[in-house]
Amino acid sequence: MSSDASARKDPSGLAGQPGGLTAWGRLVAWGPYRALADFTTASPRRQFVILAAFPILWVLTQHLGPMLQMLRVSLTDAYPVAQGVEQSFTLDNYLRFFGDRIFWMPFFRTLAFAGVFTFCTLILTYPVAYFLARHVSRRNQMLMLLLLLVPFWVGEIVRTYAIMILLGNTGAVNLVLKWLGLIDRPIPFMYTSFSMGVGIVYLTALYMLLPLYSALEKLPKSYNEAAADLGAGAWTRFRRVTLPLTLEGISSGCTLVFLISTGFYATPVLLGGPSTTVFAETIAGFFHVAGDEWPTGAAFATIMFLAALLITGVFQRVMRGLRKGDTG
Secondary structure, eight states: OOHHHHHHHOTTSOTTSTTSOOHHHHHHHOHHHHHHHHHHTSOHHHHHHHHHHHHHHHHIIIIIHHHHHHHHHHTBSOSSOOTTOOOOBOSHHHHHHHHOGGGHHHHHHHHHHHHHHHHHHHHHHHHHHHHHHHHSOHHHHHHHHHHHHGGGGSOHHHHHHHHHHHHSTTSHHHHHHHHTTSOSSOOOOSSSHHHHHHHHHHHHHHHHHHHHHHHHHTSOHHHHHHHHHTTOOHHHHIIIIIHHHTHHHHHHHHHHHHHHHHTOOHHHHHHOOGGGOOHHHHHHHHHTSOGGGHHHHHHHHHHHHHHHHHHHHHHHHHHHHHHHHHHO
């Protein structure tokens, strides 16, 4: 019998092995399994639909669905609705934000903080990503990344409390400064924009580091070597070669960090003070009271979400223009 005929009789290719078919071979040869495999792979379109069904369902139910529900709640006069009460739709919840300036300060403060903290995260993590991608051997890169990921195995609250212990009056920073003789009494780091910034930069560093590392790791070293052969100095090579070719990683990292920073709640509450109140705290205040304030909180959350998307959209457009200008 020819090899082709044998393959048709034994699709698993395991019949000739000692001991007969394995468990996997029996599963492959099972009639219902073969019928299911033939059905799912009958055409490329069917394969695409089956593969895309789960991620699309996940996005619709876990991401888009809750956001649409929040939008619907923001357009109602009360939620949840008491029995026997008729619910009506209104725009008063949105007009309340634009009509009362008391809400503007935490709103714009949140956007400003997010922008500043995103820039600080970029400045602090870019050298780390550059060192990992350009000066650490490939054999040790994964080990170094794993060490950097260890703090992110615990929750946000635990890491925030770690920052509180670090910056407290009896924390490590003040103790070291006092031991060096630089201060006589503790510096009040806590409950300021500084402590909140340190916490947010620490919590979001990973989301900036990984896109930057990915962009730098793909950059061929021959580009910088060619620039050096042409007489370009270290700063010129970075400004004219490395930085333009990593704009995509910078764009992705800044977008992630900015969007995450606008939604932080626990960290500003634990590390910030009265002068650092962010919009997430204002939104949470509406959900901590009676149900008739929930629509206002949903409206304010929608406003922040749309504002953050608008800013990141403009930022992405600017970065896209810079990349086109560099490649052109």
